[in-house]
Amino acid sequence: MPPYFEPKKDITIYDAIEEYLSEKEAVGTLSASSIRNRRYELNRFALFCKEHHLEKTADIHKNMLIAYLREQKISKSSKVGIIYILTSFMDYLVNEELILDNIAASIEKPKIYPPKTDYLTFDELERLYQAEAQDAPPKAVDRNLLLFSLFTDICLRVSEVVNLKLKDVRIETREIWVTRKRDKTDNIPLNDDLVKKFLNWYDIRITYKGSDLPWVFLSSHGQQLKPRQVHYIVSQALRRAGLVKRKQGPHLLRHSGASLKAQSGENLIMIQYLLGHENLNTTRRYLHFNWEDLKKMIERSPTPGKKE
Numbered sequence: 306m307p308p309y310f311e312p313k314k315d316i317t318i319y320d321a322i323e324e325y326l327s328e329k330e331a332v333g334t335l336s337a338s339s340i341r342n343r344r345y346e347l348n349r350f351a352l353f354c355k356e357h358h359l360e361k362t363a364d365i366h367k368n369m370l371i372a373y374l375r376e377q378k379i380s381k382s383s384k385v386g387i388i389y390i391l392t393s394f395m396d397y398l399v400n401e402e403l404i405l406d407n408i409a410a411s412i413e414k415p416k417i418y419p420p421k422t423d424y425l426t427f428d429e430l431e432r433l434y435q436a437e438a439q440d441a442p443p444k445a446v447d448r449n450l451l452l453f454s455l456f457t458d459i460c461l462r463v464s465e466v467v468n469l470k471l472k473d474v475r476i477e478t479r480e481i482w483v484t485r486k487r488d489k490t491d492n493i494p495l496n497d498d499l500v501k502k503f504l505n506w507y508d509i510r511i512t513y514k515g516s517d518l519p520w521v522f523l524s525s526h527g528q529q530l531k532p533r534q535v536h537y538i539v540s541q542a543l544r545r546a547g548l549v550k551r552k553q554g555p556h557l558l559r560h561s562g563a564s565l566k567a568q569s570g571e572n573l574i575m576i577q578y579l580l581g582h583e584n585l586n587t588t589r590r591y592l593h594f595n596w597e598d599l600k601k602m603i604e605r606s607p608t609p610g611k612k613e
Contacts, residue, residue: 312363313402318351325397367408381415423550425561436546451502456558460579463555469521485581
């Protein structure tokens with residue numbers, strides 16, 4: 306830190322982290338899960354600094370950041386995520402006049418190449434649903450099939466599904482009200498199949514312990530269903546159906562539903578709305594094609610001057 310810079314106040318890294326997260330939470334720029342993730346990552350960095358006898362924000366320097374990143378035995382993409390979190394945190398420190406420059410922003414990010422994205426074809430989704438209907442525990446079949454449909458038919462996030470409450474489901478008007486990131490609420494219409502699946506699950510749900518709880522989805526122990534439990538339900542169903550993909554959780558179903566809609570020529574803006582994306586470029590990741598379809602398109606392309 307240059308000798309001429311005087312921080313606005315003397316504060317520990319741990320305290321600055323809490324002030325930063327409190328501000329993000331107050332203005333609603335981060336979801337509750339993002340707050341938890343950032344607190345975990347930033348506190349790990351603060352502990353690393355403390356172990357190296359740096360406890361104040363004014364003591365942070367670039368070599369310490371690089372040493373911290375070097376110690377992390379994680380993938381390149383995970384390191385990019387940590388750099389992003391540290392950069393955001395240090396933006397806050399600069400704005401609060403606690404440090405002079407955002408040294409995290411000057412760190413070169415490792416180059417990463419996104420892997421080919423997995424998604425399920427329509428036939429594979431059929432296999433998944435059939436396997437679940439045949440092999441899942443009888444008391445859980447209707448719950449699980451409804452879960453799968455909310456991911457594939459209307460492309461909800463797992464957090465949106467597990468936090469869905471009974472009052473959010475309007476069977477009489479055939480729609481649900483979904484709480485998105487930053488507490489934004491969207492209403493989404495229900496088709497005949499989804500209405501039927503909700504009613505089938507409700508008939509079973511009343512036999513569950515905890516049926517008086519406000520959430521739509523309950524675990525076998527009568528508690529609100531948790532994201533990790535949904536991940537287990539989906540991964541087990543994929544295993545029973547003999548479907549092996551790079552990602553085995555509920556996001557695979559959400560991604561598959563969006564991809565199949567895009568392939569069918571559905572309006573990309575409507576798919577963006579279902580996914581809850583603020584940026585259309587994020588939705589474009591769900592557009593896929595295969596090599597044979599590309600060859601057929603080239604064959605169909607009109608060629609001026611082509612001799613028959």
